[in-house]
Amino acid sequence: MIPQLGQFALILALLMALVQGILPLLGAQWGRRTWMDTAHTAVAGQFLFLLTAWGALTWAFISHDFSLEYVARQSNTALPLLYRISAVWGGHEGSLLLWTLMLAGWSLAVSRFSGGLPPVLTARTLGVLGLVSAGILSFTLFTSSPFTTLFPVPANGRDLNPLLQDPGLAIHPPMLYMGYVGLAVPYAIAMAALIGGRLDAAWARWTRPWATTAWAFLGAGIALGSWWAYYTLGWGGWWFWDPVENASLMPWLVATALIHSLAVTEKRGAFRSWTVLLAILAFALSLLGTFLVRSGVLVSVHAFATDPARGVYILALLLLVTGLSFALYAWRAPQVHGHAAYHAISREGALLANNVLLVVAMAAVLLGTLYPLFMDALGLGKLSVGPPYFDRVFAPLMLPLILLTGMAPLLRWKRSPPGELTRRTWHTLLAALAGGVVLPLAAMGSTTLMVSLGVGLGLWILLTAARDLYTRLARAGGPREALRRLPAGYWGMTLSHLGFALLVMGITLLSTFEQERDVRMAVGDRADLAGYTFQLRDIRPVEGPNWDATEAHVRVLRDGAPVADLYPQRRVYRVQRRPMAEAAFHTRLTRDLFVALGEPMAGDTWALRLHHNPFQVWLWIGTTLIVAGGLVAAADRRYRVFARRTANAQHRGEVS
Amino acid sequence: MRRLLFLLPMTLLLLLGLFLLVGLGLNPRLIPSPLVDRPAPAFTLPALEDPERRVGHTDLQGRVALVNVWASWCTSCRREHRVLSDLARRHDLPLYGINYKDERADALAYLGRFGNPYRWNGHDREGRAGIDWGVYGTPETFVLDADGRIRYKHAGPLTPERVQREILPLVARLRQEDP
16 A cells, blocks of 8 residues: 555656646746746645655565565565665665655755745746656656566565665765755756856855755765775775766766856856856766666676666656757857956966866766777777776876865965965975975885875865965954854865865875785784784674674784774675675774685685775865865855845835 | 857767767677687696596587586576576587586585586686686686687576577587587
8 A cells, every 4th residue: 555655656746846847937938927936836745745755665665565576676574674774775766766855855945945036047947957857757657666566475575785784875875866966956057047048146156055065965975985885895995986986976076166166156257158067067977977877888886776778768868958958058158258357377267277177087087987888889899997097097187186276265366466376375385395205204104206296285285274264363353253254165165175185195195005915814823914913813603683794803913012803794694695795994093904804715714805004084084074164165154145135135126 | 169169068968978879789798708719728627526536628629518617606507507407418518517616515515406417517616717717707608619719708697598599509600610
C-alpha cells in the first residue's frame, strides 16, 4: 500500500513540476500576475509530494518490503538501520529521487526567500527550475522508478554494496547532490535574466549567496568522497583522477570561477555575459557528471549503477537543457554591454586571470576524462589517461592561481598602481619563499623545487591574508569592533583562502614525502617505515551485524616507545561475499600512520599495507575551512538587507 | 563576428554530444589483449587435482584449445560453468583451467559440486601465472590455436550468445587452418 502511495506521489510531483515549468513562464511573458504566482504553490506542492515519495521509499527500506525490486536489490534483513536509511540513495533509482527531492527543496527555498526580487524574475527562475525538475522526474518515472514491484516477493534482499556500508558514504552523496543540484539555482536565475534581457548588478547580487552555498556543498561532497576513498578503499590514496571524481571536480572548478566572477559583476558591472556563461556551464557540467556516472560510457570504480538505455535519455536531457540554454545565450548575450573599464593590474584583472586559469583547468580535466572516449569513438584505439597526465597538467595551472589568490585581495578595483603593489608585498613574497625552503627542510629533512614552490606559495596566501586582516583590524579599531564591522563576506573569503593555503601545502608535502610499504607479516613480525616500527601482535576473527572480519592488532613504536595501537580489519559481508578492507589510522597534525590488512598468504602470514602520510590531516582541515568560508560568506547580512530593502521599496510603490 | 563568438559554446556542446552518443554504443570494458596472436605465456604450475604433477604451456600445443581462468570465490564463474562445460563437451574442445588465487580445498569442492569439465587445472595460488596471462579478473577465457598461440580473449562470463557468435566460428576457422 505504502509503495503505491509513493508511486502516486511521484506522478503528482511530476504534474506539479509541469505546472511550475509552464504557467509562470507564460504568465511572465503575457504579464498575468495570477499565472506567475502559481509558481509558489506548485513548488510547495512538488516538494510535499516528493517528500511523501521519499518517506514511502524510506519506510519500505526500514520495514524490509522486498516486494519492491529496488529494496530487494539494495537491502537485506541483516542490514543495520542506518544503512537501510542510506541505502535509499545507494542505487540509481533512489539517487535520482534524492536528486529531485533536493531540487524541489532548493526551489522551495528560492520561492520563500525571493521577497526582494521583481516578481517576473522570480516567476521565470521558478519556471526554469520546474522544467529541469520535470525532465528529471519524467526520467525517474519512465525509466527508473524506485517503486517498481517484484513478483514473486523474495524472502530476503541482495544487500547493499559493502562499499557503501560506511558512515562517510551515507552522507557523501547527499552533500554532493546538494552541490550539483544547488548549481541549478544560479543557472535558473541566469536563464530568467537572459529571457528578460536584464543582467544587472541586482541579478548578480541575488545570485551570489545561492552560488556560494551550492559551491560550499559541492566542495564538502567532494572532500567527503575523498576522505571515504582514503580510509575504505584501503589503498591509502585520496584522489585517483577517476572519471567520477573528475565529474564532480569539473563543476566545482567552474563554480569557483563563477563565485569570483559574480563578485566582479556585482561590484563593478563587468564580465556580465561571461558570468552568465559560467552559471550555465556549471550546471551543464553537473548534468554531464550525472550522465557520466549513470550511463556507463566510461569505466570507473564508481560505476555502481550503469545502464546504456538510461544513458540515451540522460544524454537527450543534457543536450536539450544545455542546447536550449546556449542557444538563448547566443541570442541574448551579445545585447548585454559591460561598460566598466578597468586596468590589467587591478582586482578585475586578477579575477579575470583566476577565471581563465580555472576554466582552462576544467577543460584539461574534461579532455583527460573524455579522451579515451574520443579515441574509441574515432576508431583510434583504446587507451586510458592516468594520473600522470592530470598531475602534469594540473600543477602548473595551480601555481599561478595560488599566487593570484594571495595577491587579488590586496589589489584595488579598477586600477592598482603597479609600483604600489610590489612596494607593499615584495618582502612578504620573499619571506614566503624563504619559508618554503626552510619549512620542508625542518619538517621532512629535504626539499625540491616543486615542494618549496608549493609550500612557499601556500605561505604567501597565509601571510598576505594575515597582513590584510591586520590592517583592517587596525582600521576598524580593535578585534571586537572589527568582528562587527567587517562584512561576513570578507571573513568568508579569508577563511576559504586560508583553507586553500593549508590544502595546497598539505597536498604538496603529502604527495612528495608519502611513504608506503607492502609487507608480508606473521604474528610477532616487525616492519620499519619512516622511523616507525610496525609490529603485528595478533590476528583474530571479529563478527559484525552482517559481516565477518579478520582483525589485526598492529602496535606502532617509535624508538621503542609505543605510539599507537591500530586495528585494521578485512571484512567479508555475508550476502555479497565481497572482501572489504577497513583501514586503521592514527592521525597527528604532521602525519598519518595508516595500516590496511590485505589478503592471507601461505604459512599463516598476512599481506599488510603500511603508509606514512605526512600532513594528511591538513587536507581535511583545509577543505573544511574552504567550505566553512563559503557558508559564512553566503550568510552575509547585506544579501538579506538588500532583499528587505527592495521588498519595502516595492511595497511602497504598490501603496502609492 | 562578435555574434559568432557567442555561438561557440553551442557548437562545442553539439560536438561533445555527438561523441557522447557514439560513446554510448561502445563498450569501454572491451579490452583487446596485447597477448592476442602471441604464443601463450610460459608457465608451469602444480595440478589442482594432484599437487605432485606439473602442468604447463607445453601441454596446450597440438590442438585448438580453450584456457579458462576461474576461482571458487568467483560467482560469475559459477554462472558460466554450464556454458563452458557444454562448449567443451559438444564441440570436442580440450578445456584447460587455471585456478586463480584460490585454496585447493575450496577449488576441489567447487569442481565436486558443479562438475569438472577441465582436462587439467593449474593451481595458481599466488596469481603469478595470472599476471603473465594479463588476467584482470575472473573469469577469463582464451582460445588457442594448434601452435599454442592465443587467438582470442574474452573477459567476463561466457554467454551462449557469445559462444555462438564469436567462439564457434573462430574455432571452426582455426581448425581449417591446421587440420
